[in-house]
Amino acid sequence: MIPVELLLGLSTVLFFIGFFGFVTRRNLIAMLISIELVLNSVDINFAVFNRILHPGELEGFYFSLFSIGINAAETAVAIAIILNVYRRFHSDQVNSIENMKL
């Protein structure tokens, strides 16, 4: 039996690694990858909590499942946007899209 602390600790570490990546990377795709890390850690949490608190039920399970599906959609749209940005600004750096700020 795996101690819960370890599982939650893993997801926490993963979350903050993802966060760190999000704030340090300048490339849009790299940032998106970092977001994937964050989302995965959250998915783990859902599954783990489901397993710990309500072993008989499957809420967390399904939440993770749908989350995976929605992640996929989100990533697809985000990549479409990134492609467009690249086409327009000929750069995939986040600070290239600065003319939308005041």
Next chain:
Amino acid sequence: MEYNFVFLILLLPALSFLVLGLAGMKMPHKVAGAIGTVVLGTIFCLSIYTAYEYFIGQGRGADGLYPHVTAFNLTWLKFSELLTFNLGFRLSPISVMMLVVITTVSLMVHIYSFGYMHGEKGFQRYYAYLSLFTMSMLGLVVATNIFQMYLFWELVGVSSYLLIGFYYPQGAAVAASKKAFIVTRFADLFFLIGILIYSFYVGTFNYDLHAMPTLHEQVAGAAVMLPVALFFMFIGGAGKSAMFPLHIWLPDAMEGPTPVSALIHAATMVVAGVFLVASLFPIFVEFAPEQLHWIAYIAAFTAFYAAAVACVQSDIKRVLAFSTISQIGFMLVALGVCLPDPHTGAVAMTEEYADVQGLGYMAGMFHLFTHAMFKACLFLGAGCIIHAVHSNEKEYMGGLRKYMPITHITFLISCLAIAGIPPFSGFFSKDEILVACYNFSPVMGAVMSGIAMMTAFYMFRLYYVIFWGKSYYETHINEGAHKPHEAPLTMTFPLIFLSIITITCGFLPFGELISANGIGFHTHINWTVAGTSVALAIIGIVAATLMYKNEETPVADKLAKTFPTLHRAAYKRFYMDEVWQYVTHRIIFRLISKPIAWFDRHVIDGTFDFLAWGSNEAGESIRPWQSGDVRHYAIWFLSGAVALTLVLLYML
């Protein structure tokens, strides 16, 4: 008797003002003038009918008084059961009398203006203003309470401002209208304060305190503040009635068209202060007899001062203006010398009271009535003269009696009336005033008799200067001076009409109609006083005749040379304007207004400027926070979340 129609007296001139003011410029002059005059004629008839019904048709009530009829009364704002803003129409003996005075003079002025203002630019505007003024003045006198009076009081001030500034392309007219408005407005501030104090302590705006017994006790409770309130209200009246030292606007107001001077600055608006004191008379007598006597002293001084100045002015309208100030002084003196009944300390309901202690009330009102007629006649006559010679200055006058006979005769009648020569109306009213003054104190009576003599002197000086002496036309005929001519019928008719009233109205049994307590009494002439005053008036006239009748005026010139300082000071109105100028500019503006302006500009404005600047700076300085960089947002967001979590964990 139902007075259902009286609302027309206010409504018709208001409508006429609206029609002429909005559509007047599209009308020919004659149509606009006709509308104004017809409306005025209608309300003149209505007023005469009202007066007839009130005094004769309805008669006295069971208690021997003319009832105070409130024809209608709309509650506008209600603070408490008694403290309400009402708009209504109240008929009392003096308000009915004022209706007659105002509509008579106003109608005459409307007719006269046809000739006088003929071909003037803005003729329709002029008639619109006249209608507005008439409406406001009528509203003032029929007010059911002091607050309504104040409303119309301000309207009167505005229309006076508009009419004085009628010739607005001329700088002098603009300055005069501003001066009149500011001075009267300044006085009105005291009126308002007085009203507020009065309503605060008494709890009503009404005049009739005795009609409400509970209120009467409340008034007695406010015995300390009530005189203050009443005196403040009098200051407001003093502003409109040009009492010293607030008289400075009236001579300048002569920049307006002459018929306007006749209507506003001789007959109606300037007596508003007298009317105010008369309306509050029972309260004054009962609660503030001291203040009433102060009014008498102020008015007596004003009468003397104005008479002295009038003796040396060269502009004929200025002479008439100072004469008006002096005569209003007479009216207020008459009111001010009234005494409370020695037994009750208030207005007593006996005929004896009306005849002795309260005689001044009747005398003041009577003089108001007669003065309105003959002073309007004098002003309109002066208008005819100005029309004929195109100047106000006495150098251009002289010898006009041959050219303008009707004007000459009517002017002479009015001069005799104002001088107090029997059987003209001025004699009767002035005699009653002098009797009342002698009742009060012999000194006051003697002073007022002396001023009456001065009145006779300066009026006949004016008369001789205009109609006798060296004719400017004849001496300057070679230089192209044009021949003076008699005014057209539209202008002479009002003169004749008003002089007929002047001759006859002295015989009105005025004491039967209006008296201090409402009880009628038979007026009788005190021959000691009357004989003295007539003798003094004749002395004044003779002096004027000797000095000014002939072509050369050696005595007058010599006097002016002998006392150059005095003459010059009197000509300059004893430097009152300069004193005001000094007080306002050097003292008030420099010591009060400038610090206030500085405070306003630097402290108040500065505070708000600082707020605006601070917000702007704060915005500028936190603008970089909105970097548009999503990673910064993420850092801050997570920091906030962490901080919040820590707070929740350890603080709560």
Next chain:
Amino acid sequence: MANIIMFCILAVIIIGSAIVCVFTKRIMRAATFLLFVLFGVAGVYFLLDYTFLGTAQIAIYAGGLTMLYIFAIQLVSKRTLQGLQERQRGKTVVAGALVALLGLVTVGLVLLKNEFIDMSASMVDAEVPMSVIGEKLVGAGKYQYVLPFEFISVFLLACIIGGIMIARKEDKK
């Protein structure tokens, strides 16, 4: 015990890959290490006896999304084929690291402080049957998920269309 050893291996893989993924300067390498992380997470699901979830993770993430990333990287920049060199600003790195560490400590504190961990000591070690998952996914009763399921299917459709709309080349007018 075997589970714990297994978990430790997975944890090392996940965290190590994630760190490399975040710190590598080459975008392609980051995508590759993301794939390892995703496999690791799928392994965790297997350990929790959520076999179906693990499978879905592999199928959708590892199979679908990583391909998407790789294609995007290749489409975006020719240079990225060789690996994109990024400059990193020191200040942001330090700030990000600080905040991340702070957050890590905070969450660790939360985990240690809370007691729900203790009350879940007895974890049922049992596989969730496939038929149950299937019935719940398309059932309309209580604790059954046909509505979110349908919703997500429509949502995915919308995303597909939206993605195409955004990414297609503009018509030449």
